[in-house]
Amino acid sequence: MELYNDKGFDATTVAEIAARAEVTERTFYRHFADKREVLFQPNALVDVLAHATETAADSLAPLEVIARALTEAAPVFEERAELVRQRQAVIAANPELQERELAKHASLVSTLDRALRERGLDPTTATLAAEIGIAAFKVAFGRWVGDPDRRTLVQHLRETLDATGHLTAPAEHSATTDDASFQGREDAP
Amino acid sequence: MELYNDKGFDATTVAEIAARAEVTERTFYRHFADKREVLFQPNALVDVLAHATETAADSLAPLEVIARALTEAAPVFEERAELVRQRQAVIAANPELQERELAKHASLVSTLDRALRERGLDPTTATLAAEIGIAAFKVAFGRWVGDPDRRTLVQHLRETLDATGHLTAPAEHSATTDDASFQGREDAP
DNA sequence: GCACCCATGTCAGCCACTGTCATCACTCTC
DNA sequence: GAGAGTGATGACAGTGGCTGACATGGGTGC
Numbered sequence: 104m105e106l107y108n109d110k111g112f113d114a115t116t117v118a119e120i121a122a123r124a125e126v127t128e129r130t131f132y133r134h135f136a137d138k139r140e141v142l143f144q145p146n147a148l149v150d151v152l153a154h155a156t157e158t159a160a161d162s163l164a165p166l167e168v169i170a171r172a173l174t175e176a177a178p179v180f181e182e183r184a185e186l187v188r189q190r191q192a193v194i195a196a197n198p199e200l201q202e203r204e205l206a207k208h209a210s211l212v213s214t215l216d217r218a219l220r221e222r223g224l225d226p227t228t229a230t231l232a233a234e235i236g237i238a239a240f241k242v243a244f245g246r247w248v249g250d251p252d253r254r255t256l257v258q259h260l261r262e263t264l265d266a267t268g269h270l271t272a273p274a275e276h277s278a279t280t281d282d283a284s285f286q287g288r289e290d291a292p
Numbered sequence: 293m294e295l296y297n298d299k300g301f302d303a304t305t306v307a308e309i310a311a312r313a314e315v316t317e318r319t320f321y322r323h324f325a326d327k328r329e330v331l332f333q334p335n336a337l338v339d340v341l342a343h344a345t346e347t348a349a350d351s352l353a354p355l356e357v358i359a360r361a362l363t364e365a366a367p368v369f370e371e372r373a374e375l376v377r378q379r380q381a382v383i384a385a386n387p388e389l390q391e392r393e394l395a396k397h398a399s400l401v402s403t404l405d406r407a408l409r410e411r412g413l414d415p416t417t418a419t420l421a422a423e424i425g426i427a428a429f430k431v432a433f434g435r436w437v438g439d440p441d442r443r444t445l446v447q448h449l450r451e452t453l454d455a456t457g458h459l460t461a462p463a464e465h466s467a468t469t470d471d472a473s474f475q476g477r478e479d480a481p
Numbered sequence: 482g483c484a485c486c487c488a489t490g491t492c493a494g495c496c497a498c499t500g501t502c503a504t505c506a507c508t509c510t511c
Numbered sequence: 512g513a514g515a516g517t518g519a520t521g522a523c524a525g526t527g528g529c530t531g532a533c534a535t536g537g538g539t540g541c
Contacts, residue, residue, distance in 0.1 A: 132528090238427050
């Protein structure tokens with residue numbers, strides 16, 4: 104993390120990382136599939152999401168199931184807000200890393216998709232709900248990371264998920280909405 | 293394409309591709325940013341989406357704007373269905389390529405997002421609608437590519453987008469839905 | 482004490498990708 | 512029509528990400 108922050112991701116060689124960690128380069132590659140993977144390690148998130156989706160009540164709408172799962176997972180981020188923001192800055196500075204992050208998000212979609220199918224949803228609905236759930240998470244996460252007011256991730260999640268319901272209504276322009284002043288991520292990945 | 297199909301993406305070296313094309317390796321890299329980019333070339337899609345979004349009627353709901361844009365873009369794929377399916381098979385066989393495809397989808401989200409903001413939508417709604425629109429596209433595209441009945445992409449799009457509206461309703465299990473028999477992509481990217 | 486892992490080190494090598502300079506066709510201009 | 516740009520390609524050397532194969536040492540169970 105220090106090296107990536109100091110010199111940038113590209114300019115940091117694996118040899119340097121290995122030296123800093125006092126292991127050989129070969130050993131580095133025994134712990135991390137590649138140079139990027141350092142930033143995408145534990146992913147306790149997957150387990151939380153899968154478990155929360157499995158144990159949700161049967162009667163809930165698909166998106167509500169996801170809403171609860173995401174809410175349960177939020178502490179994973181909120182507990183290490185500073186580290187998360189620092190990591191996000193490194194990723195924002197490098198397209199290769201953004202690509203990898205997309206892949207991680209895709210694996211979350213996959214996890215949710217599988218869990219929803221096991222609840223008995225048909226494949227199309229399950230995949231769609233999973234995709235939309237993670238899409239909402241990305242938006243909420245982006246808002247949270249950049250929120251000058253430091254409101255909680257859970258709040259952002261709730262608002263974002265609520266907003267998904269309004270998307271089929273006729274267009275409301277900025278001037279008429281109550282959150283028009285919010286400044287989200289300017290450039291989506 | 294031939295080489296990727298015959299030997300697999302990983303086993304194909306840039307030197308081989310260059311030789312087959314009767315240019316030097318260096319020239320290859322003057323045309324393609326990297327080895328993967330060969331499969332992700334023109335992207336006329338971006339222009340179609342942006343243009344369609346700009347010119348859509350003001351009164352439409354955000355998701356309906358996207359629905360029309362995607363419908364206009366569908367011929368880009370349907371006109372070369374065989375090539376598209378072949379390409380998709382190569383991508384399906386390689387995680388690196390799937391990563392790149394995700395990046396391309398993200399750039400579509402970005403395009404839609406920007407276009408929607410220019411229509412006056414607030415950032416959160418715009419990003420959310422863009423993400424969900426592309427999510428629906430991915431699902432519809434997956435269904436289309438794997439559809440044994442060869443129904444059109446436009447039909448799949450329409451159905452998938454319609455389904456997004458039902459996601460906030462309480463769970464309907466497979467047995468009670470009318471498209472439960474559909475076989476989508478088994479493993480989401 | 483011995484056998485057995487398992488993590489790490491060592492070494493050699495492939496190949497993706499890049500910087501740099503030379504060459505050569507093509508076009509524009511006087 | 513000769514000479515000066517211009518842009519695409521070739522030639523070549525080098526960096527660095529990543530891998531396979533084998534050796535070694537330090538713990539653990541018997």
